[in-house]
Amino acid sequence: MRLLIVILAAMLASTLAGSAQEPLGLPLAGSQGAAFPTLAPLVKKVTPSVVNIAVKGRMAQEQNPLLNDPFFQKFFNVPDTPAAREISAAGSGVVVDARQGLIVTNNHVVEHADEISVTLTDGRRFQAKRIGTDPDTDVAIIKVPAEDLVAIALGDSDKLEVGDYVVAIGNPFGIGQTVTQGIVSALRRTGLGIKGYEDFIQTDAPINPGNSGGALVSLRGELVGINTAIVGPAGGNVGIGFAIPANMVRDVMDQLVKYGSVRRGRLGVVVQDLTHDLAGAMGLATNQSGAVIANVEAGSAAERAGLKVGDVITAIDKAPVRSASDLRNKIGLLRIGDVADLVLLRGGKSMVVRASVAAPVQKLIEGGQINPLLEGASFGPVTADKSTNGVQVISVQTGSKAARAGLRKGDIITSVNQEEITGPDEFAASAKASAKRLLLTLLRDGHALFLVVQ
Structure with missing residues (x-):
């Protein structure tokens, strides 16, 4: 034995x-x-780079939609503005620049924080300053005034393979730094609806609440991902966790440190996956990967570059494009004004088109200017990736008429008074025509619902 x-x-x-x-x-x-x-030598090397984060803040309480009804508020003396509640939470972070005291974590760990406390593995505690956040990738950068920090090296997450061993380090359930081990279960996970830009590493290394913002480390001792989400029916680990790839973190971090936000450009195309059937119908090899252009927006960077409907984009700056979501991720990480070389197939022939990524053109409509019932909300075009007509709610001021009516940031309005709308101009005209009541059809988190605004 x-x-x-x-x-x-x-x-x-x-x-x-x-x-x-x-x-x-x-x-x-x-x-x-x-x-x-x-794994002890590896753990000893990298754990000083992983920190515990505790946050305190205040956020508006979710309330029953019935409380938004003006008659109900008046009859039961319900305040117009919902009370804010104090929150406290625990998470993790990773030191990526020891000299400047920069720590990367998840946006959802610090987004509602008024106070951010960072505890190092040696017991030192510091108050951190928020440098920049990017909700679309769930990445945030904070800074501590500490000396003698230990930074971890960022690895090349594009070189990861399914089956590679990885170690997850974080602060699960706030109990203190914990190390777990597993493998890379899958790569390039998208379409999960967790964040706007998704290219997740999936791992079975146990990740639990509090691990958010912690490190996913390769056996080289390099940071290959930032742990961000789990799939678990009871909120705990069931062997399916997701991490943001280090290469995406690196690109976002550069912009957050320099600008405090990500200055995303856009190409101005609507694309879809190149499936086996579609490739065969277009006379291409059925194993060809890429993104097919289904629409080119007038006046966009794509139109100026000469892109056409039916073009299949197979690479950007020599990096292969595997799918429509992969293309969106790569474009979304380019800065406004960057020039990209697009390799594409047109009529079965390969060619290279150079495109300058443009700033998003967003025509905002202030709700109060088109209808007093919508005061406090702003509306704009639906982003191309949503693949639907209508207008999107860009912002809603807390306590405003629009907020009390139940509108939320991110809602997509597809009809007004049971009349479909195609864009901002049609929405504005329909909203102006109804002074006393608006019946809106919304798409929220993938679900359709009616909302009466009066």
């Missing part, structure tokens, strides 16, 4: 050591002649 254990341990050590190029090392350790693989 003892011989069998030694053989199995040796086999595991060999497997782990061969799973990554030049890993930090999995030396054999044990006693009484028995040797076992260990």
Whole structure:
């Protein structure tokens, strides 16, 4: 039996050591002649870079939609503005620049924070300053005035493969720094509806509440992802966790440090996946990957570059485009004014088109200017990735008429008084024509609903 254990341990050590190029090392350790693989040297190296984050803040309470009814408010003396509640939460972060004291974490960890406290592994505690946040990728950068920090090196997440061993480090349930181990279960997970730009690493390394913003580390001791979400019916780990790839984090972080926000450009195309059937119908190899242009917006950067409906974009700046969401991610990480070389197939022939990424053109409509019932809300065009007509709610002021009516940021209005609308101009005209009451059809979180505004 003892011989069998030694053989199995040796086999595991060999497997782990061969799973990554030049890993930090999995030396054999044990006693009484028995040797076992260990991750201790790796853990000792990287854990000083992972910090615990505690936040305090205030946010508006969710309330029953019935409380938005003006008659109900008046009859039961309900205040116009919902009371704010105090919040406190725990999360994690990773030191990425020791000299400047920069720490990367999730936006959802700090977005409602009035006070951010960072505790290092040596017990030191500092108040952190928010440098920049990007809700669309769920990345945030904070800064602490600390010396002798230990930063972790950022790895190349594009080199990850399914089956690679990884280690997750964070502060689950606020109990303190914890290390878990697993493998990369899948790559380039999209369409989960977690965030606007999705290219997740999926892992079975246990991730739990409080791990958000923590590190996903390769056996090289490099940061390959920032843990951000889990799939769990009871809110706990069931072996499916998601991390933002380090390459995406790096691109977002550069802009957050420089500008405090991400200055996204846009190409101005509507695209769809190049499926096997579609590729066959277009006379292309059925294993060809890419994104097919279904529409080119008038006056857009795409139109100026000469892109056409039916073009298949296969690469951007030599980086392969695997799908429509992959294209959107790559364009979304480019800065306004960046020039990109697009490799595309047109009529079965390959060509390169150079496009300058433009600033988003957003025509905002102030609700109070078109109808007093919509005071406090602003509206704009629906982003191209939503694939629907109508207008999008860009912002809603807390306590405003629009907020009390139940409108939320991100709602997509598809009809007014049961008349479909195609865009901002038609919405404005329809809203102006109805002074006493508006019956709106909304899309919210993928669900349709009616909302009466009066």
